[in-house]
Amino acid sequence: MSSLSNARPQRVAVLGSTGSIGVSTLDVMARHPDRFEVVGLSGWRRIDELAAQCCQWRPRYAVVPSDAAAVQLRALLGPAVSEVQVLVGERALCELAADPDVDSVMAAIVGAAGLAPCLAAARAGKRLLLANKEALVVGGGLFVRAVQEGGATMLPIDSEHSAIFQCLPADRTRWPDFIDHIVLTASGGPFRTRDPASFAQITPQQAVAHPNWVMGRKISVDSATMMNKALEVIEARWLFDLEPARIEVVIHPQSIIHSMVVCRDASVLAQMGTPDMRVPIAYGLSFPERIESGASRLDFSQLAGLSFEPLDATRFPGLRLAYEVLSGAEGDSVVLNAANEVAVDSFLEGRIGFPQIHAVNVATLGALAGAGQPPASLDDLLDLDARSRVVARGQVSRLS
Ligand code: NAD
Numbered sequence: 001m002s003s004l005s006n007a008r009p010q011r012v013a014v015l016g017s018t019g020s021i022g023v024s025t026l027d028v029m030a031r032h033p034d035r036f037e038v039v040g041l042s043g044w045r046r047i048d049e050l051a052a053q054c055c056q057w058r059p060r061y062a063v064v065p066s067d068a069a070a071v072q073l074r075a076l077l078g079p080a081v082s083e084v085q086v087l088v089g090e091r092a093l094c095e096l097a098a099d100p101d102v103d104s105v106m107a108a109i110v111g112a113a114g115l116a117p118c119l120a121a122a123r124a125g126k127r128l129l130l131a132n133k134e135a136l137v138v139g140g141g142l143f144v145r146a147v148q149e150g151g152a153t154m155l156p157i158d159s160e161h162s163a164i165f166q167c168l169p170a171d172r173t174r175w176p177d178f179i180d181h182i183v184l185t186a187s188g189g190p191f192r193t194r195d196p197a198s199f200a201q202i203t204p205q206q207a208v209a210h211p212n213w214v215m216g217r218k219i220s221v222d223s224a225t226m227m228n229k230a231l232e233v234i235e236a237r238w239l240f241d242l243e244p245a246r247i248e249v250v251i252h253p254q255s256i257i258h259s260m261v262v263c264r265d266a267s268v269l270a271q272m273g274t275p276d277m278r279v280p281i282a283y284g285l286s287f288p289e290r291i292e293s294g295a296s297r298l299d300f301s302q303l304a305g306l307s308f309e310p311l312d313a314t315r316f317p318g319l320r321l322a323y324e325v326l327s328g329a330e331g332d333s334v335v336l337n338a339a340n341e342v343a344v345d346s347f348l349e350g351r352i353g354f355p356q357i358h359a360v361n362v363a364t365l366g367a368l369a370g371a372g373q374p375p376a377s378l379d380d381l382l383d384l385d386a387r388s389r390v391v392a393r394g395q396v397s398r399l400s
């Protein structure tokens, strides 16, 4: 277990610093300049934003996707910020994640693209702040074993999993006896009450307009289809070592209760707060302490009420896929995640309609579920991921 000294700042690498979680992470750290030091940042698209972050934080390393992006970043930084070493590509992300001068890695890359750096951080025994849920969905048991064998500490950043983690005893060996089951809350997204007959007309703009949270585009679409909750069920299975039957989902439109633990004695522990990712991020950064996050406090006099409703499986067919892959072959989660990444991209590009996201996921699983050997290495996982993307793209072409 990595320990953090109070005497020196915690040295943090933020992978995906230009995204929604990355920006919120830097916002929390900026509130505690004595407590945190940024060793490395990475961004794949908004290089101007990455340059602004480098000017503010003066990290030792900045990682970009290509030589062209490196030239662009160097030009934006100019001679005044010469101390930042600009590195290129996935291997550089992995090296940064495992760098001896890094204590904590914020994994805020979106998609399976974040798996290799997450594994590198896990094997190097880092404190791993996991926002990148797809990495755990794809990595599964291999990822969990890498964390254990590397002596890393994995702290959930996803708000639901942070909520569960905050309700559980610090001593993990007590979890099996403590937990009866867990309840993940889901807001229901932007289409909770929309007539499903009109789902074919949903535009990307409508799908990314989440009622309670401001997030990246991919997770916003996942929230609209409920695939986000499907990925979170799989994530919870690995984070808390729970069989799927002990992971329940309930719709809670206000997003005030972030999730709940139902204990052995039927007592229910819930974690609450305003919907602001800086709360779970601050908890991950400061665990086991608590620090100011910048989030506003809940005002109970203004809360109109907290409501709950069962999830409508006809409206949101994606959720059941999580339970299907968890009861299927090892590797089926890889297929589902890859299909969904392709389908969401295709929807955002206007190639397929909203209901077809689910159709692509089902067809890809139908073609590949249970196929081949259980993945035993990162290469096996990436190979299955690549094969699944080919099949999913074929499905997209068929539908578009
Ligand atoms: P985002 O799209 O806003 O940011 C993604 C970041 O990853 C950006 O910095 C981008 O440049 C980088 N990136 C994109 N593709 C990459 C690639 N191929 N290789 C390396 N870097 C790449 O996404 P986000 O909303 O910040 O979400 C990040 C992760 O956190 C996702 O896995 C998401 O599910 C999870 N998460 C997000 C929220 C939220 O509120 N945004 C909440 C819970 C969990």
Ligand code: MG
Pocket: 158, 159, 160, 232
């Ligand atoms: Mg979540």
